[in-house]
Amino acid sequence: MxxxxxxxxxxxxxxxxxxxxxxxxxxxxxxxxxxxxxxxxxxxxxxxxxxxxxxxxxxxxxxxxxxxxxxxxxxLPHEVHGQHQATAISEAVPHATLWHWADGTMPLPPSVDPTVDGTESEEESKRLEAEFRRQAAPQAFHPAAVFAHLVDLETALKSAMETVRSTPMLAPQVARVAEMYAEAWTAIAGGMKEIGQEARRVEDMRALAEKLEAVVAKAEQSK
The missing domain is CATH 1.10.260.40 (lambda repressor-like DNA-binding domains)
Known part of the structure:
Protein backbone atom coordinates (compact mmCIF):
# COMPACT_ATOMS: atom_id res chain seq x y z
CA MET A 1 0.00 0.00 0.00
CA LEU A 76 -6.58 21.37 -1.72
CA PRO A 77 -4.48 23.89 0.23
CA HIS A 78 -6.51 26.46 2.15
CA GLU A 79 -3.96 29.27 1.92
CA VAL A 80 -4.14 31.86 -0.88
CA HIS A 81 -0.38 32.32 -1.18
CA GLY A 82 2.30 29.86 -2.11
CA GLN A 83 2.70 26.82 -4.29
CA HIS A 84 1.92 23.18 -3.70
CA GLN A 85 3.11 19.92 -5.19
CA ALA A 86 0.08 17.69 -4.94
CA THR A 87 0.16 13.92 -5.32
CA ALA A 88 1.15 12.76 -8.84
CA ILE A 89 2.01 16.31 -9.98
CA SER A 90 5.65 16.53 -11.01
CA GLU A 91 6.31 20.06 -9.76
CA ALA A 92 4.84 22.65 -7.44
CA VAL A 93 2.15 24.92 -8.91
CA PRO A 94 0.31 27.95 -7.47
CA HIS A 95 -2.60 27.16 -5.19
CA ALA A 96 -4.94 29.06 -7.52
CA THR A 97 -3.89 26.81 -10.41
CA LEU A 98 -4.92 23.73 -8.44
CA TRP A 99 -8.28 25.27 -7.55
CA HIS A 100 -9.01 26.29 -11.15
CA TRP A 101 -8.16 22.75 -12.23
CA ALA A 102 -10.22 21.10 -9.50
CA ASP A 103 -13.36 23.12 -10.24
CA GLY A 104 -13.09 22.43 -13.97
CA THR A 105 -12.21 25.98 -15.01
CA MET A 106 -8.69 25.50 -16.39
CA PRO A 107 -6.48 22.47 -17.06
CA LEU A 108 -3.14 21.92 -15.37
CA PRO A 109 -0.13 23.69 -16.92
CA PRO A 110 1.42 21.72 -19.80
CA SER A 111 4.58 21.17 -17.73
CA VAL A 112 2.67 18.94 -15.30
CA ASP A 113 -0.16 17.67 -17.51
CA PRO A 114 0.65 14.16 -18.83
CA THR A 115 -2.03 14.46 -21.53
CA VAL A 116 -0.11 17.15 -23.47
CA ASP A 117 3.49 17.39 -24.64
CA GLY A 118 3.96 21.13 -24.10
CA THR A 119 4.53 22.02 -27.76
CA GLU A 120 0.94 22.86 -28.67
CA SER A 121 0.11 25.96 -30.70
CA GLU A 122 -2.10 28.67 -29.21
CA GLU A 123 -5.05 27.36 -31.20
CA GLU A 124 -4.42 23.80 -30.03
CA SER A 125 -4.00 24.96 -26.43
CA LYS A 126 -7.40 26.66 -26.56
CA ARG A 127 -8.94 23.52 -28.01
CA LEU A 128 -7.45 21.44 -25.19
CA GLU A 129 -8.77 23.93 -22.62
CA ALA A 130 -12.26 23.67 -24.08
CA GLU A 131 -12.02 19.87 -24.14
CA PHE A 132 -10.90 19.86 -20.51
CA ARG A 133 -13.88 21.94 -19.43
CA ARG A 134 -16.29 19.66 -21.31
CA GLN A 135 -14.82 16.58 -19.65
CA ALA A 136 -14.23 18.01 -16.17
CA ALA A 137 -17.89 18.56 -15.27
CA PRO A 138 -21.34 18.11 -16.80
CA GLN A 139 -21.91 20.74 -19.47
CA ALA A 140 -25.01 21.98 -17.70
CA PHE A 141 -22.88 22.85 -14.67
CA HIS A 142 -20.75 25.47 -16.38
CA PRO A 143 -23.42 28.07 -17.21
CA ALA A 144 -24.74 27.79 -13.64
CA ALA A 145 -21.22 28.27 -12.30
CA VAL A 146 -20.75 31.38 -14.41
CA PHE A 147 -23.97 32.86 -13.06
CA ALA A 148 -23.04 32.01 -9.49
CA HIS A 149 -19.66 33.72 -9.71
CA LEU A 150 -20.16 36.56 -12.17
CA VAL A 151 -23.71 37.90 -11.91
CA ASP A 152 -22.48 40.29 -9.22
CA LEU A 153 -19.80 41.99 -11.32
CA GLU A 154 -18.77 44.35 -8.54
CA THR A 155 -18.02 41.42 -6.24
CA ALA A 156 -16.17 39.64 -9.04
CA LEU A 157 -14.04 42.73 -9.72
CA LYS A 158 -13.18 43.16 -6.04
CA SER A 159 -12.27 39.50 -5.76
CA ALA A 160 -10.04 39.68 -8.84
CA MET A 161 -8.26 42.81 -7.63
CA GLU A 162 -7.71 41.38 -4.14
CA THR A 163 -6.20 38.25 -5.68
CA VAL A 164 -3.83 40.27 -7.85
CA ARG A 165 -2.85 42.62 -5.01
CA SER A 166 -2.07 39.74 -2.66
CA THR A 167 -0.35 37.58 -5.27
CA PRO A 168 0.73 39.63 -8.32
CA MET A 169 2.11 36.58 -10.12
CA LEU A 170 -1.48 35.33 -10.52
CA ALA A 171 -2.46 38.34 -12.68
CA PRO A 172 -2.02 36.45 -16.01
CA GLN A 173 -4.22 33.61 -14.76
CA VAL A 174 -6.90 36.03 -13.56
CA ALA A 175 -6.79 37.75 -16.95
CA ARG A 176 -7.10 34.43 -18.79
CA VAL A 177 -10.12 33.37 -16.72
CA ALA A 178 -11.77 36.77 -17.26
CA GLU A 179 -11.10 36.49 -21.00
CA MET A 180 -12.55 32.99 -21.07
CA TYR A 181 -15.79 34.09 -19.39
CA ALA A 182 -16.05 37.19 -21.59
CA GLU A 183 -15.81 35.08 -24.73
CA ALA A 184 -18.40 32.63 -23.41
CA TRP A 185 -20.82 35.39 -22.39
CA THR A 186 -20.50 37.08 -25.78
CA ALA A 187 -21.30 33.83 -27.56
CA ILE A 188 -24.19 33.03 -25.21
CA ALA A 189 -25.63 36.55 -25.51
CA GLY A 190 -25.63 36.32 -29.30
CA GLY A 191 -27.23 32.91 -29.19
CA MET A 192 -29.90 34.01 -26.72
CA LYS A 193 -30.91 36.94 -28.92
CA GLU A 194 -31.26 34.60 -31.86
CA ILE A 195 -33.18 31.80 -30.19
CA GLY A 196 -35.17 34.01 -27.80
CA GLN A 197 -37.28 35.25 -30.70
CA GLU A 198 -38.36 31.70 -31.40
CA ALA A 199 -39.51 30.84 -27.86
CA ARG A 200 -42.92 32.51 -27.65
CA ARG A 201 -44.85 29.66 -26.03
CA VAL A 202 -44.35 27.62 -22.86
CA GLU A 203 -44.08 24.41 -24.86
CA ASP A 204 -41.09 25.89 -26.71
CA MET A 205 -38.98 25.98 -23.53
CA ARG A 206 -37.65 22.44 -23.90
CA ALA A 207 -36.41 23.18 -27.41
CA LEU A 208 -34.98 26.48 -26.15
CA ALA A 209 -33.02 24.68 -23.44
CA GLU A 210 -31.60 22.24 -25.98
CA LYS A 211 -30.54 25.08 -28.26
CA LEU A 212 -28.90 26.88 -25.34
CA GLU A 213 -26.88 23.76 -24.57
CA ALA A 214 -25.70 23.75 -28.18
CA VAL A 215 -24.74 27.44 -27.92
CA VAL A 216 -22.72 26.80 -24.76
CA ALA A 217 -20.92 23.87 -26.41
CA LYS A 218 -20.14 26.06 -29.42
CA ALA A 219 -18.77 28.76 -27.12
CA GLU A 220 -16.52 26.22 -25.44
CA GLN A 221 -15.23 25.00 -28.80
CA SER A 222 -14.45 28.53 -29.95
CA LYS A 223 -12.03 29.23 -27.11
Whole structure:
Protein backbone atom coordinates (compact mmCIF):
# COMPACT_ATOMS: atom_id res chain seq x y z
CA MET A 1 0.00 0.00 0.00
CA UNK A 2 1.26 3.49 -0.87
CA UNK A 3 2.20 5.77 2.00
CA UNK A 4 0.15 8.87 2.72
CA UNK A 5 1.40 11.50 0.29
CA UNK A 6 1.01 15.30 0.02
CA UNK A 7 -2.71 15.21 -0.71
CA UNK A 8 -3.30 12.92 2.26
CA UNK A 9 -1.39 15.34 4.47
CA UNK A 10 -3.44 18.23 3.08
CA UNK A 11 -6.67 16.39 3.88
CA UNK A 12 -5.42 15.75 7.41
CA UNK A 13 -4.62 19.44 7.95
CA UNK A 14 -7.94 20.57 6.51
CA UNK A 15 -10.03 18.17 8.58
CA UNK A 16 -8.19 19.31 11.70
CA UNK A 17 -8.61 23.01 10.79
CA UNK A 18 -12.29 22.80 9.87
CA UNK A 19 -13.26 20.73 12.89
CA UNK A 20 -11.59 23.29 15.16
CA UNK A 21 -13.23 26.21 13.33
CA UNK A 22 -16.65 24.67 13.86
CA UNK A 23 -15.94 24.05 17.54
CA UNK A 24 -16.44 20.30 17.23
CA UNK A 25 -14.71 17.64 19.26
CA UNK A 26 -13.64 14.49 17.50
CA UNK A 27 -16.51 12.71 19.27
CA UNK A 28 -19.05 15.25 17.96
CA UNK A 29 -17.72 14.90 14.42
CA UNK A 30 -17.87 11.12 14.79
CA UNK A 31 -21.53 11.41 15.82
CA UNK A 32 -22.29 13.47 12.71
CA UNK A 33 -20.70 10.79 10.58
CA UNK A 34 -22.81 8.10 12.26
CA UNK A 35 -25.93 10.14 11.41
CA UNK A 36 -24.74 10.32 7.79
CA UNK A 37 -24.38 6.54 7.62
CA UNK A 38 -20.58 6.58 7.26
CA UNK A 39 -19.32 6.02 10.81
CA UNK A 40 -15.73 6.88 11.73
CA UNK A 41 -14.91 6.61 15.43
CA UNK A 42 -13.34 9.54 17.28
CA UNK A 43 -10.00 7.79 17.66
CA UNK A 44 -9.87 7.20 13.90
CA UNK A 45 -10.62 10.89 13.27
CA UNK A 46 -7.66 11.78 15.49
CA UNK A 47 -5.46 9.46 13.43
CA UNK A 48 -6.75 11.08 10.21
CA UNK A 49 -5.85 14.53 11.54
CA UNK A 50 -2.39 13.29 12.49
CA UNK A 51 -1.79 11.77 9.05
CA UNK A 52 -1.72 8.25 10.48
CA UNK A 53 -4.93 6.96 8.84
CA UNK A 54 -5.78 6.96 5.16
CA UNK A 55 -9.02 8.56 3.94
CA UNK A 56 -10.75 6.71 1.12
CA UNK A 57 -13.10 8.43 -1.30
CA UNK A 58 -16.25 7.50 0.64
CA UNK A 59 -14.76 8.81 3.88
CA UNK A 60 -13.72 11.99 2.07
CA UNK A 61 -17.26 12.63 0.82
CA UNK A 62 -18.75 11.97 4.25
CA UNK A 63 -16.21 14.21 6.02
CA UNK A 64 -16.87 17.03 3.55
CA UNK A 65 -20.63 16.82 4.15
CA UNK A 66 -20.20 16.56 7.91
CA UNK A 67 -17.95 19.65 7.93
CA UNK A 68 -20.17 21.63 5.57
CA UNK A 69 -17.66 21.99 2.71
CA UNK A 70 -16.90 20.41 -0.66
CA UNK A 71 -14.45 17.54 -1.21
CA UNK A 72 -12.15 20.05 -2.95
CA UNK A 73 -11.96 22.04 0.28
CA UNK A 74 -10.42 19.00 1.95
CA UNK A 75 -8.19 18.01 -0.96
CA LEU A 76 -6.58 21.37 -1.72
CA PRO A 77 -4.48 23.89 0.23
CA HIS A 78 -6.51 26.46 2.15
CA GLU A 79 -3.96 29.27 1.92
CA VAL A 80 -4.14 31.86 -0.88
CA HIS A 81 -0.38 32.32 -1.18
CA GLY A 82 2.30 29.86 -2.11
CA GLN A 83 2.70 26.82 -4.29
CA HIS A 84 1.92 23.18 -3.70
CA GLN A 85 3.11 19.92 -5.19
CA ALA A 86 0.08 17.69 -4.94
CA THR A 87 0.16 13.92 -5.32
CA ALA A 88 1.15 12.76 -8.84
CA ILE A 89 2.01 16.31 -9.98
CA SER A 90 5.65 16.53 -11.01
CA GLU A 91 6.31 20.06 -9.76
CA ALA A 92 4.84 22.65 -7.44
CA VAL A 93 2.15 24.92 -8.91
CA PRO A 94 0.31 27.95 -7.47
CA HIS A 95 -2.60 27.16 -5.19
CA ALA A 96 -4.94 29.06 -7.52
CA THR A 97 -3.89 26.81 -10.41
CA LEU A 98 -4.92 23.73 -8.44
CA TRP A 99 -8.28 25.27 -7.55
CA HIS A 100 -9.01 26.29 -11.15
CA TRP A 101 -8.16 22.75 -12.23
CA ALA A 102 -10.22 21.10 -9.50
CA ASP A 103 -13.36 23.12 -10.24
CA GLY A 104 -13.09 22.43 -13.97
CA THR A 105 -12.21 25.98 -15.01
CA MET A 106 -8.69 25.50 -16.39
CA PRO A 107 -6.48 22.47 -17.06
CA LEU A 108 -3.14 21.92 -15.37
CA PRO A 109 -0.13 23.69 -16.92
CA PRO A 110 1.42 21.72 -19.80
CA SER A 111 4.58 21.17 -17.73
CA VAL A 112 2.67 18.94 -15.30
CA ASP A 113 -0.16 17.67 -17.51
CA PRO A 114 0.65 14.16 -18.83
CA THR A 115 -2.03 14.46 -21.53
CA VAL A 116 -0.11 17.15 -23.47
CA ASP A 117 3.49 17.39 -24.64
CA GLY A 118 3.96 21.13 -24.10
CA THR A 119 4.53 22.02 -27.76
CA GLU A 120 0.94 22.86 -28.67
CA SER A 121 0.11 25.96 -30.70
CA GLU A 122 -2.10 28.67 -29.21
CA GLU A 123 -5.05 27.36 -31.20
CA GLU A 124 -4.42 23.80 -30.03
CA SER A 125 -4.00 24.96 -26.43
CA LYS A 126 -7.40 26.66 -26.56
CA ARG A 127 -8.94 23.52 -28.01
CA LEU A 128 -7.45 21.44 -25.19
CA GLU A 129 -8.77 23.93 -22.62
CA ALA A 130 -12.26 23.67 -24.08
CA GLU A 131 -12.02 19.87 -24.14
CA PHE A 132 -10.90 19.86 -20.51
CA ARG A 133 -13.88 21.94 -19.43
CA ARG A 134 -16.29 19.66 -21.31
CA GLN A 135 -14.82 16.58 -19.65
CA ALA A 136 -14.23 18.01 -16.17
CA ALA A 137 -17.89 18.56 -15.27
CA PRO A 138 -21.34 18.11 -16.80
CA GLN A 139 -21.91 20.74 -19.47
CA ALA A 140 -25.01 21.98 -17.70
CA PHE A 141 -22.88 22.85 -14.67
CA HIS A 142 -20.75 25.47 -16.38
CA PRO A 143 -23.42 28.07 -17.21
CA ALA A 144 -24.74 27.79 -13.64
CA ALA A 145 -21.22 28.27 -12.30
CA VAL A 146 -20.75 31.38 -14.41
CA PHE A 147 -23.97 32.86 -13.06
CA ALA A 148 -23.04 32.01 -9.49
CA HIS A 149 -19.66 33.72 -9.71
CA LEU A 150 -20.16 36.56 -12.17
CA VAL A 151 -23.71 37.90 -11.91
CA ASP A 152 -22.48 40.29 -9.22
CA LEU A 153 -19.80 41.99 -11.32
CA GLU A 154 -18.77 44.35 -8.54
CA THR A 155 -18.02 41.42 -6.24
CA ALA A 156 -16.17 39.64 -9.04
CA LEU A 157 -14.04 42.73 -9.72
CA LYS A 158 -13.18 43.16 -6.04
CA SER A 159 -12.27 39.50 -5.76
CA ALA A 160 -10.04 39.68 -8.84
CA MET A 161 -8.26 42.81 -7.63
CA GLU A 162 -7.71 41.38 -4.14
CA THR A 163 -6.20 38.25 -5.68
CA VAL A 164 -3.83 40.27 -7.85
CA ARG A 165 -2.85 42.62 -5.01
CA SER A 166 -2.07 39.74 -2.66
CA THR A 167 -0.35 37.58 -5.27
CA PRO A 168 0.73 39.63 -8.32
CA MET A 169 2.11 36.58 -10.12
CA LEU A 170 -1.48 35.33 -10.52
CA ALA A 171 -2.46 38.34 -12.68
CA PRO A 172 -2.02 36.45 -16.01
CA GLN A 173 -4.22 33.61 -14.76
CA VAL A 174 -6.90 36.03 -13.56
CA ALA A 175 -6.79 37.75 -16.95
CA ARG A 176 -7.10 34.43 -18.79
CA VAL A 177 -10.12 33.37 -16.72
CA ALA A 178 -11.77 36.77 -17.26
CA GLU A 179 -11.10 36.49 -21.00
CA MET A 180 -12.55 32.99 -21.07
CA TYR A 181 -15.79 34.09 -19.39
CA ALA A 182 -16.05 37.19 -21.59
CA GLU A 183 -15.81 35.08 -24.73
CA ALA A 184 -18.40 32.63 -23.41
CA TRP A 185 -20.82 35.39 -22.39
CA THR A 186 -20.50 37.08 -25.78
CA ALA A 187 -21.30 33.83 -27.56
CA ILE A 188 -24.19 33.03 -25.21
CA ALA A 189 -25.63 36.55 -25.51
CA GLY A 190 -25.63 36.32 -29.30
CA GLY A 191 -27.23 32.91 -29.19
CA MET A 192 -29.90 34.01 -26.72
CA LYS A 193 -30.91 36.94 -28.92
CA GLU A 194 -31.26 34.60 -31.86
CA ILE A 195 -33.18 31.80 -30.19
CA GLY A 196 -35.17 34.01 -27.80
CA GLN A 197 -37.28 35.25 -30.70
CA GLU A 198 -38.36 31.70 -31.40
CA ALA A 199 -39.51 30.84 -27.86
CA ARG A 200 -42.92 32.51 -27.65
CA ARG A 201 -44.85 29.66 -26.03
CA VAL A 202 -44.35 27.62 -22.86
CA GLU A 203 -44.08 24.41 -24.86
CA ASP A 204 -41.09 25.89 -26.71
CA MET A 205 -38.98 25.98 -23.53
CA ARG A 206 -37.65 22.44 -23.90
CA ALA A 207 -36.41 23.18 -27.41
CA LEU A 208 -34.98 26.48 -26.15
CA ALA A 209 -33.02 24.68 -23.44
CA GLU A 210 -31.60 22.24 -25.98
CA LYS A 211 -30.54 25.08 -28.26
CA LEU A 212 -28.90 26.88 -25.34
CA GLU A 213 -26.88 23.76 -24.57
CA ALA A 214 -25.70 23.75 -28.18
CA VAL A 215 -24.74 27.44 -27.92
CA VAL A 216 -22.72 26.80 -24.76
CA ALA A 217 -20.92 23.87 -26.41
CA LYS A 218 -20.14 26.06 -29.42
CA ALA A 219 -18.77 28.76 -27.12
CA GLU A 220 -16.52 26.22 -25.44
CA GLN A 221 -15.23 25.00 -28.80
CA SER A 222 -14.45 28.53 -29.95
CA LYS A 223 -12.03 29.23 -27.11
Missing amino acids: NDIDETGNTVAANVRRLRAQRGLTTQQLAERLVDLGRPIIANAITKIEQGRRRVDVDDLMALAIALGVTPNTLL
